[in-house]
Amino acid sequence: MSKKILVVLLALMMVVGVFACKPAATTEAAAPAEEGAKTYKAAFITQALSNESQAYSWKQLQQYAPEYGFTVDVFEGQNDVQNEAKAVSTCIAQGYDAIFINPSDINAIVPSLMEAKEAGVIVGMFSSDLPAESQQYRDFFCGVDDTMAGETAGKAFVDHFPDGAFIVEIGGQAGHDAQIKRADGFRKAIEGSKINLADSQNCSGWVTADAMAIMEDFIVKYGDQIQGVFCHWDNGATGIIEALKNANMNDVYLIGVDGCRAGYDQVKAGTQAVTIGQSFTNMAIKSLECAKAMLEGKPFEAVNFIPLDVVTKDNIDTFPYPEW
């Protein structure tokens, strides 16, 4: 009897596994760009679909792939570069035409991308670019410039507080490429201004509870002195807003990055001053455009920075409401 239960449970786990594991799905090439045109095979290799922006990017690639004559499969690395490297090998072995990759580690993935290039697979970096010394191993990059996102946030503080302000920073996952670049860009922008960056802490992950706890501790330490907060991501800002609300601090100038639904709602509600939006839709479209151009021997740009949207309460209605 107990063996039967075990078999049933294991079967259930396998069914779930089949749904959850890679490749998760394939787009249907139901409506290719032109009738009779060749359909290309592409793969989206991502760090983790548990990262909302990546799950949304995958949806966007699925949506736009048929328009550009592609079918797209997704391979999830589960934040492990070895899984991402295996996915690249699988794509080479299975004859994929192009891969769009957002790796967990931009250095560790280089050997796999060298193999892909040698095998004639088009390599498109998605959201994160390779380090300068390895950029010959990718064909193009489509993404936002995280340094620019940090700079934009810093500039917004300088513009809003021309006479200076006392601000704190709550960074994303400590050591993450985006966290480092956003912090660097931010410091660069406020350098020489009257903005006083009094304290800065990073989180163990992109975890809202961490951001909230750090903000609570900053409130104890600095109290009403805090005039502004730069948070590296909008969902983290949600926790910061709760901490500020509990402390009855309602006029703190809060800036977040992402431009996701939470960020838009918070800007609309007036609890967040600015969200610096990254358009994953444009990132997906640009990646497909570049790959298509390369396959057809047409010219394309190797580096494609997707412009950032600086969304405030005044201009929020001019941007489409995000779906993630």
Add this chain to the structure above:
Amino acid sequence: MTKRFSLKQFMLNYLVLVAIVLLVIITIMVEPKFLSGENLTNIMRQFGPLSFVSLGMTFVIIGGFIDLSVAGIISLVAVVTVSLIDPLGQVYALIIGIALGAFLGFLNSMVLISAGALTQAEALFITFGMSAVYSALALIYTDGSTQHMSWLEGNQSIFNSIGSGMVGILSVSFLIFLVSLGALWIFHNKTYSGRAISYTGGNKVAAELSGIPIKRSVILIYTICGLMSAIGAVVLFSRITTAAPIIGKGYETNAILSVVVGGTTLKGGKGSVLRTVLGVLLITLMSNCMNLLGVSSYMQVVLKGAILVVAIWLDNRKEQ
């Protein structure tokens, strides 16, 4: 006959208490605001989610097992509960969420019993697998999206109270914790089933030969852990007002860390929920104090790791 005081024995048994006192003294000297009412309220609130998960994990470790599935249980319970607030109302959502946690814990125990997995190593691998399943279900259920309570239209007063409500000087979540702690302490120390868990962890073969119902203990251990993880999940999303499908990530290691640092032996058989409270307090205070002292996030991770190593080293020293 008067027992001689041994400093070495005292340090081995109560190092966590010494560490807490030292940490508090150093922080007060550098940052007197540590003692402000605002900060004490913060500590109470930050104490919340981890304390519930760690109480459940205490029984698992006393019973000689381990449970890595709490991360998945927290994630799944959080997203399911939040999603049910609008269609079913907050009371039913809460009941279903907590019952789901207990059921997932029960399911873990059934898999372990069916597989004949009675060692810590076997439990580690099986619960790791179960965690992956629960986490994947949370992702599938939400399509990878974070759910924000501000998007809901239904009444959320219960969750608002749990997240930020106060009764006098105590936060609501801390009061729930005190009630849970009392109930679990009585269960462990004053009931046959509670003591049976310690016997099971001490020596499973001897316990079985003595007529202790091992399978019942395993079911109880994992069901309690699932239940406490679910309560932890509710406290967590009520506090931060969002439920991400990966919200439970990291809680399994922090809960094990709190239990072991508190002084419950990883070998099973010995331990107490009261000791776990000290462990959770140390972990919570560490983050709070280090943020107040301006210690970098990288160094905080190093110190947490070092504390775990010291706790396990002390655990082994006590056995010698």
